[in-house]
Amino acid sequence: MGFLSRFFKVGNSKQNAKERLQVVLIHDRADISAGMMECLRRDIISVISNYMDISEEGIELELEKDKSSVALVANIPVLRVKRRLEGTPGKEEKIHAEGKKKRSQNRKR
Amino acid sequence: MDTRIIVVTSGKGGVGKTTVTANLSACLAKQGYSVVAVDADIGLRNLDVVMGLENRIVYNLVDVVENACRLQQALVRDKRVDNLYLLPAAQTRTKDAVTPDQMRYLCNSLRGSFDFVLIDSPAGIESGFRNAALCADEALVVATPEVSSVRDADRIIGLLEADGKNSINLIVNRFRQKMVDKGNMLDVNDVSEVLAVKIIGVVPEDDSVVISSNKGEPLSLGLQSPAAKAFKDITDRLLGKDVPLSLPQGEQGRGFLAGLMRMLRL
Ligand SMILES: Nc1ncnc2c1ncn2[C@@H]1O[C@H](COP(=O)(O)OP(=O)(O)OP(=O)(O)O)[C@@H](O)[C@H]1O
Ligand SMILES: [Mg+2]
Numbered sequence: 001m002g003f004l005s006r007f008f009k010v011g012n013s014k015q016n017a018k019e020r021l022q023v024v025l026i027h028d029r030a031d032i033s034a035g036m037m038e039c040l041r042r043d044i045i046s047v048i049s050n051y052m053d054i055s056e057e058g059i060e061l062e063l064e065k066d067k068s069s070v071a072l073v074a075n076i077p078v079l080r081v082k083r084r085l086e087g088t089p090g091k092e093e094k095i096h097a098e099g100k101k102k103r104s105q106n107r108k109r
Numbered sequence: 110m111d112t113r114i115i116v117v118t119s120g121k122g123g124v125g126k127t128t129v130t131a132n133l134s135a136c137l138a139k140q141g142y143s144v145v146a147v148d149a150d151i152g153l154r155n156l157d158v159v160m161g162l163e164n165r166i167v168y169n170l171v172d173v174v175e176n177a178c179r180l181q182q183a184l185v186r187d188k189r190v191d192n193l194y195l196l197p198a199a200q201t202r203t204k205d206a207v208t209p210d211q212m213r214y215l216c217n218s219l220r221g222s223f224d225f226v227l228i229d230s231p232a233g234i235e236s237g238f239r240n241a242a243l244c245a246d247e248a249l250v251v252a253t254p255e256v257s258s259v260r261d262a263d264r265i266i267g268l269l270e271a272d273g274k275n276s277i278n279l280i281v282n283r284f285r286q287k288m289v290d291k292g293n294m295l296d297v298n299d300v301s302e303v304l305a306v307k308i309i310g311v312v313p314e315d316d317s318v319v320i321s322s323n324k325g326e327p328l329s330l331g332l333q334s335p336a337a338k339a340f341k342d343i344t345d346r347l348l349g350k351d352v353p354l355s356l357p358q359g360e361q362g363r364g365f366l367a368g369l370m371r372m373l374r375l
Contacts, residue, residue, distance in 0.1 A: 011291050011292040011293035012292055013293045014293055014294055014295055014296070014299070017255070017294075017299075018299045021256050021260065021299075022303055024260055025303060028260065028263060029263070029267070
């Protein structure tokens with residue numbers, strides 16, 4: 001086909017157009033409004049704060065777009081990891097206990 | 110009377126919104142429906158000249174919403190076909206001259222008195238577009254088979270969907286089969302695939318479009334041509350008729366080489 005298309009002077013700019021469009025649209029459609037981004041940032045802070053102290057000013061949150069994909073990339077400076085889960089007393093112990101149980105079972109086997 | 114309010118929009122400028130509005134309006138009127146073509150491109154009035162009604166304008170859309178005249182006084186009746194009216198834009202005002210509330214008021218006064226209201230939207234995604242789309246039940250998005258135009262169409266479709274419009278159809282304009290055959294233009298299938306929206310018609314690149322706008326005579330009122338046929342087909346599909354989507358040949362027709370290439374599936 002390569003030979004024939006060269007012979008008949010078939011262009012391929014159509015394929016270029018289609019591929020570039022698909023990539024551009026992936027990016028365009030991944031555009032998130034400033035308001036949505038702010039909500040996401042607040043939610044992320046509140047979840048992570050259960051587990052560690054983080055520097056809220058230092059947070060970098062963005063949609064990173066490379067050639068054909070989009071990724072949410074977060075850089076969140078950690079100040080201190082918490083020793084125990086705060087806010088939901090008992091939960092941590094329970095999970096901790098289950099973990100212990102599993103580990104001892106594993107050891108038995 | 111059930112009125113269908115349809116906005117014709119595109120995002121990108123110069124892709125054929127005004128052409129589509131004028132021709133579909135005339136086509137619908139010719140089929141016996143009562144139609145108002147509304148020029149919502151305030152400040153860049155065009156629909157009047159494309160329809161050939163520029164000499165009979167007395168009042169305009171802004172006069173109506175500012176209560177400087179009654180709606181009936183501003184509607185310009187087309188004498189060549191029954192039941193076709195133009196509501197012209199103001200030429201000496203800007204897009205900010207009309208508020209969303211005023212636009213709603215205008216649409217409400219049109220609703221119930223006509224079968225179709227076609228609104229020619231300005232290019233862009235700002236207030237002018239928003240006003241034009243505000244009261245529309247349906248949208249016709251016009252795009253040419255080029256990267257920038259299809260991209261802008263995608264943006265517009267996103268905005269229309271976010272606004273809750275659920276009848277959105279695409280018109281591919283200035284289609285050139287010859288270029289597609291040579292592998293140098295996006296195919297209709299490519300466009301529908303990337304945009305994931307229904308295509309209601311394909312209008313070929315056609316000199317008759319320019320000739321008709323030179324004369325101020327919409328195609329369906331005069332010239333027979335591939336583009337005229339395309340507008341007729343779109344009109345029929347709007348009316349719910351099942352017209353298969355055939356690709357228009359344009360004025361050039363298909364060459365021997367193109368046919369050979371298709372045979373060889375190049
Ligand atoms: N199918 C076609 N074949 C040939 N010429 C066309 C076709 N469609 C539109 N044109 C030409 O392209 C130009 C732009 O068309 P038109 O004014 O309808 O675009 P528009 O989207 O309304 O532009 P604007 O964004 O400025 O309002 C006009 O000169 C018109 O004659
Ligand atoms: Mg226009």
